[in-house]
Amino acid sequence: MTVQTFYDVVVIGSGHAGCEAALAAARMGCKTLMIAPNLDRVGYMPCNPSIGGPGKSQIVAEVDALGGAMAVIADTTAMQVRQLNMSKGPAVRAIRIQCDKSLYAMAMKEMLETQPLLRLIQDEAVSLIISGGENPEVTGIRARISGDVCAASVVITAGTFLRAKMIAGESQSAGGRAGDSGDTHLSASLDGLAFRLRRFKTGTPPRIDARSVDVARTTPQPGDDTELWMSRAGESGSLSPLQLPPSPTGIFSSMERLGGRNQVRCFQTWTTPAAHDLIRNNLHRAPMYNGSIEGSGPRYCPSIEDKVGRFADKTSHPVFLEPEGWRSHEIYVQGLSTSLPPDIQNDVVRAVPGLEEARITRYGYAVEYDALDPTELGRTLESRRVGGLFFAGQVNGTSGYEEAAGQGVVAGANAAARAQSLPQLILTRQDSYIGVMIDDLISKPFNEPYRMLSSRAEYRLLLRSDTADTRLAPIAYRLDLIDDTRFQAVERQRQTIERTVAALESTWLGANERHGLALESEGLQGPKRSLTALDIARRPGASLAGVIRAVTSLGIWNGPILEHVPLARTEITVRYGAFIDKESKEALRHKANEFRLIPDNIDYGVVMGLRVEAAQHLASTRPPSVGHATRTAGVTPSDIGALLVHLSRHARESHS
Known part of the structure; x- marks a missing residue:
């Protein structure tokens, strides 16, 4: 096979980190090659077919602000959308999208295939080409079929495939996920360069046939009837949902029109004491307990046998039944991740209410794999050991599609910057969740897969999802990750918010009947002394839209027209202004010392x-x-x- 012998950037792997890395490098004007052993697995979701959640949707918003694809593809292929943590403050609210996993992968592959300067090839990278002696630098890769491919920068996004093995009960086989073999050659190449590697573990639950579920014994979970988008393109109305007619039978056969789109319901049930007894009585057959697995698993996504073992006082754990696709009859059984033997998996599943007659279509399993010690990396995700070599995603010891995507954008952009001798993309704890994650990875020792949590960010109120574009668009624009049209749209919205707040601050309302009646018509109490519209908008329960309508009716409003005001973002700015100012000052002080x-x-x-x-x-x-x-x-x-x-x-x- 003939391939171009030189690329600015070569990306190894086509998972969520690899996709974002390749797109970022190509958008910055680099000739980019993505090499992967199976191009049918581009952007594949091997575990939960969902994007977002607490701490994660913030990363997705930042990926979108940096010109990435994840938010757009999730919005396009959504089957259900929900907003989480609505009873809490805006700093920790999150969006979670249930996607059609097949459509997600298809849409992601199409985006890669239509990206100028980016080429995809199905091949296997077996080793790195290194030169430089005492100051080694990567100069390319050696591929099984294509041979030597020279490159100025290389990004490794090997996921869970380095020296990977799959384990279920007494059965073991080589592979990073069902249907795909592991990678021993690249792991050996890293070993030869003296990189510090660790053994980590992840896992996935069984899938079951939707037609074998008794939903009468479960609790329905509909999507939100509010228009919710992760991407700026979705918010602006420039996206068209990509969907298929639902499967004709099973619990996901009917759709609901909610939030301006077609959605399906998910369902919740619970494990039982009987299921826990089955697990306890068979822990000797569980690889996590009998020594078959040596790697550390994710603390915040434990297997069901781990939950039963660690939380012996709990008589039940939640289980969520989630669709894998519009035309699929398979259900992802969230909460039952396991590597127990298949016969025990059958018994445990059928001990769950609503699943008494469930038919397993794919059994759960664990994956043990090599992960790089990310303290080997710098803020750009470039190796300190080998120049021009970048790492992103689960190979760095993280868990989750979103964490991988965030690293992918940074690694891809910096690989491109190095190839072109451009300024680097360095994100900090003060400006992004991605910056928090990278700083944690490169500076803190950890012995388990890293998951982003909102509690890890010191400046959560500043790093809200709705501020991602205003925080990061200027950086993305300077690096050519987004175009002028996108940047100007972000700037216009930022200026509108600033003008609205300034107008509220300069608009005064007096303690008189006319002003009082105008406010009361909007359900607001009139002032007992002269107050600004900003003061009134900050009252508990006050509606910003109501305040603007009231002052407009009085003829004293000189701010933007209400239809042009991004209300939700402005309302947060108004209501939490004092806290935001305090956090901003603290962030600046810390950044000065950073x-x-x-x-x-x-x-x-x-x-x-x-x-x-x-x-x-x-x-x-x-x-x-x-x-x-x-x-x-x-x-x-x-x-x-x-x-x-x-x-x-x-x-x-x-x-x-």
């Missing part, structure tokens, strides 16, 4: 006020900056304060 360098030869033993434990941790890890020191285990804020005083004193003495 990149403050620590001298390589610093003696932590002489830093006054630094505790012995902190001095020992800092001396062993040698953080390059104050930001990294802040996130070093065993180091407290007071320790950082002592370190900052020492650095300032040292700087003054050096200049005196």
Whole structure:
């Protein structure tokens, strides 16, 4: 097979990280090659066919703001859309989309195939081509069929395939997921370069036939009857849903028109004490317990046998029945991830209400695989060990499609930047969830797959999904990840919000009958003294739209026309303005210290006020900056304060 012998960027792998990396590199003007062993698996969802959720939809919004594909494809192939955490504040609200997994993969592949400068090839990367001696750099890859392919940058997005094996009960086989073999050659190549690799574990639940479920014994979960979109394209009305007529039989055979789109219901049920007894009585056959699996599994997505073992006091755990596609009869049984033997899986499934007659179509299994220690990487996701070599996705020890996509955009953009000698894309904890994730990965030791949680972000109110484009569009525009039309639309919306808030602040209402009646007509209490429209809009229960209508009817409104105001975003800005301002100041203060360098030869033993434990941790890890020191285990804020005083004193003495 003949391939072009030189590419600016080569991306190994076609999962969610690989897709975003390849698209980002090509959009930045790089000749890009994506190489994968099976092009029928591009953008494939091997586990849950859903996108988003707490901490994850924020990443998806940021991927979208950086010109990525995940949000657009999820919006296009949605079967159900829900907003989560609505009883909580806007900082932790999230959207979750149930997708048709086949349509998702098809739409993603089409986007890749139509992207200029990007080529896809079905082949296997067996090793890296390295040059440079003491300062090694990657110069290409060696493929099984295509031979040597030269490249300025290489991005590895190998997912769960490095030296991977699948395990269910007593059965083991090589492979990173059902139907796909594992990769031993690339893992050996990384071993040869002395990369630190760890063994991690993931898993998936059984799938069952929708026609064998008794929904009368479950609780329906309809989608939201509110128009919800993850992508800016969806919000602007420029997307057309991609869907098929539902399967003629089974629990997903009927649709509901909700939130301006066709949706199907999901269903909830629960495990039972009988199911737990079956699991406990067969733990000796569970690979997680009998020593067949050595890798660490994800804390926040445990198998059912792990849940039963760890939470012995609980008599039930939730189980969600979710569709795999419009024309599929298969159900994803969320909550029953397992690697128990098939015969036990049958018994456990049938001990769940509504699933007494369930027929399993695919059995659950675990996957054990090699993952890179991401402390080997820098903020750009480039290897510290080999120049030009980038890593993204589950190969970095993360779990989840969204985390992979976020890393993919960053790795792909930086691979392109390196190939073209352009400024790098560096995201921080202060500007994005992706920045939080990357900072955690490269600076904190962890012994299990990493999952993004909203609690990991210190500035959640600033990093809301609805602010992703205003935060990141300027960066994306500078790097050519988004075009001028997209950037100008973001700027117009930002300016509209600012003008609306300014107009509210300068519009006064008095304690008189005319003003009071106008407000009361909108269900708002009139002021007892002169107040601004902003003051009234910040009252508990006040509606921003109602306030604007009231002041418009009075003829005193000089702000944008209501139809042009992005109400939801503006209302959050208004209602939480004081908290947002406080968090912004704190973020700026921390960012100022984030990149403050620590001298390589610093003696932590002489830093006054630094505790012995902190001095020992800092001396062993040698953080390059104050930001990294802040996130070093065993180091407290007071320790950082002592370190900052020492650095300032040292700087003054050096200049005196």
